[in-house]
Amino acid sequence: KAGVTQTPRYLIKTRGQQVTLSCSPISGHRSVSWYQQTPGQGLQFLFEYFSETQRNKGNFPGRFSGRQFSNSRSEMNVSTLELGDSALYLCASSLSPFFDTEAFFGQGTRLTVV
């Protein structure tokens, strides 16, 4: 079956702009989480969605938001981009809401803010 699909793979944006990233989970997986990966901070949890509801949120400013659609596809949005938002953004899906079974990650979206 198809894996987790993230689009686009690469993105270059200017400071102050906003960006939307997309994630299609594995069919049947209703729990979707987003992570930010940077060399300095490592992998940081952004938020988790289940059945179109955000159930958990990491320690990120309100500029970071997301949503989930009825087909479990998820989007995350970053407004008023800052240079520090440059990162690899990873989406993961799992059968278990606590991710205590195997989590499947997408290839990520590499965001560069200039």
Add this chain to the structure above:
Amino acid sequence: SQQGEEDPQALSIQEGENATMNCSYKTSINNLQWYRQNSGRGLVHLILIRSNEREKHSGRLRVTLDTSKKSSSLLITASRAADTASYFCATGSAGGTSYGKLTFGQGTILTVHP
């Protein structure tokens, strides 16, 4: 914030040798997982060990968990050049604040020389 530390930060070995990576964490956990990442791409799930388990095997991988010391180790036996990657441990917990959240270590960069 990161759950804990991984040790060593980098490991360089020859093909055929064994590689051991260690992970420590701070809070109580439901499970601990190990992931591999090649060159800033997506994470690939390797193995999951639950808090009531002490050791688990999968092919050339052996994972141990010591909850009293809050530590885990990943052993890769008979390493191959294709094992060159970054390896991350991640912990999961139960409870409402843990939905979809895996807390990652900083990772160990493994280089296997042919």
